[in-house]
Amino acid sequence: QSALTQPRSVSGSPGQSVTISCTGTAGDVGRYDFVSWYQQHPGKAPKLIIHNVSQRPSGVSPRFSGSKSGNTASLTISGLQADDEGDYFCCSYAGSYNFLVVFGGGTKLTVL
Amino acid sequence: QLQLQESGPGLVKPSETLSLTCSVSGDSINRSSYYWGWIRQPPGKGLEWIGSIYYSGSSFYNPSLKSRVTVSVDTSKNQFSLEVTSVTAADTAVYYCARHFYGDFHFWGQGALVTVSS
Numbered sequence: 001q002s003a004l005t006q007p008r009s010v011s012g013s014p015g016q017s018v019t020i021s022c023t024g025t026a027g028d029v030g031r032y033d034f035v036s037w038y039q040q041h042p043g044k045a046p047k048l049i050i051h052n053v054s055q056r057p058s059g060v061s062p063r064f065s066g067s068k069s070g071n072t073a074s075l076t077i078s079g080l081q082a083d084d085e086g087d088y089f090c091c092s093y094a095g096s097y098n099f100l101v102v103f104g105g106g107t108k109l110t111v112l
Numbered sequence: 113q114l115q116l117q118e119s120g121p122g123l124v125k126p127s128e129t130l131s132l133t134c135s136v137s138g139d140s141i142n143r144s145s146y147y148w149g150w151i152r153q154p155p156g157k158g159l160e161w162i163g164s165i166y167y168s169g170s171s172f173y174n175p176s177l178k179s180r181v182t183v184s185v186d187t188s189k190n191q192f193s194l195e196v197t198s199v200t201a202a203d204t205a206v207y208y209c210a211r212h213f214y215g216d217f218h219f220w221g222q223g224a225l226v227t228v229s230s
Contacts, residue, residue: 003158034215038159045208045223046159051216089159093215099172101149101161101215 004104011110017078022090030071034093041086085111114138116221130196134209142187150194152205
């Protein structure tokens with residue numbers, strides 16, 4: 001099973017919005033709503049910021065939002081802040097006959 | 113609050129077996145309807161799902177690693193474990209344990225760096 005496809009890097013200025021895409025297939029992103037997004041700062045464990053395509057865990061800023069269209073999921077970060085800089089990973093359930101989870105390759109967000 | 117903590121050797125020799133344990137506090141592994149999984153991240157690279165075990169004891173593996181990986185659970189200690197056999201330098205990574213529900217990994221351990229080197 002191939003990893004989900006994400007852009008290697010995106011950037012934006014403070015206050016702007018950026019969107020990170022996550023392209024899968026009809027067998028993962030396109031089929032299931034178990035799509036999640038993670039923020040990772042250097043040396044730290046990933047932190048869940050979006051689950052079930054568009055749901056925010058308690059305590060996560062409403063500046064983070066998720067959506068899905070067809071085989072592509074998207075994460076939008078509005079009102080960019082310096083602390084948003086880091087790596088972002090998407091993830092999807094991909095099992096049909098067997099349990100399977102796939103991650104995206106990750107996107108480096110730079111706040112200019 | 114749920115907490116997970118990885119433990120195990122930080123250095124493993126090539127061809128040997130990597131063994132890690134994840135200790136869980138704040139929830140019972142065999143009571144909740146969640147999956148307990150392992151994910152790894154080679155230095156400077158992305159995340160890779162290794163395998164998971166369901167609270168019922170059923171285990172599931174990444175097809176690319178299935179022949180070398182075993183995930184098991186010890187409910188008496190509220191721990192689950194990972195074994196990777198015949199390791200090479202390509203298995204050098206930070207290994208995370210996590211609680212998840214299908215593709216949603218809500219809780220993560222802090223991670224354990226395992227280096228494969230002679």
